[in-house]
Amino acid sequence: EAQVTQNPRYLITVTGKKLTVTCSQNMNHEYMSWYRQDPGLGLRQIYYSMNVEVTDKGDVPEGYKVSRKEKRNFPLILESPSPNQTSLYFCASSSLTEVRSYNEQFFGPGTRLTVL
């Protein structure tokens, strides 16, 4: 089954304790992206990647890091989490093979992060 998986699905942590949220897709997609969703603010892009070893900042990258060492994986790293990073996080992927399908993004189930 074609899917995007995220782990963990729920996480409660404390300020300053480094954490990683994993994202993996099995569709051989070139494009992957991380979003955060907060009430009243919609989905905002954190980082994206057009292919292996190619990453770039989205709209709200501060406090986050990413890496793309393999095509299927795109982990989100919070080196020193703070309470304002409490949010619902989504990973997404899409194919860049056909222009028409560029924005047909497949989303993961989400990771709900609470930073105390």
Added chain:
Amino acid sequence: DAKTTQPPSMDCAEGRAANLPCNHSTISGNEYVYWYRQIHSQGPQYIIHGLKNNETNEMASLIITEDRKSSTLILPHATLRDTAVYYCIAGFPGANNLFFGTGTRLTVIP
């Protein structure tokens, strides 16, 4: 990317067609119209997209006006499982970021 305007909420009776409008009066010639939905707090789900012509797939139909300033997503026979927030997005196909906005909360009523 062009900004889109959607009503904040709509109701639809179960079994009836749900028609969700979207205004995108500043859309440019190469921008597509994309529709996604988000059920509760699940990941958004792609529904359909189009450029000029009307489109239909197994989930929905997309009707785009001739001047492309507005569009309507049609769910032909709404079910309770279609209750969700629906996002209309205008964007270039090569764009790396889709602006989701706040969408329309559709409630399907039994």
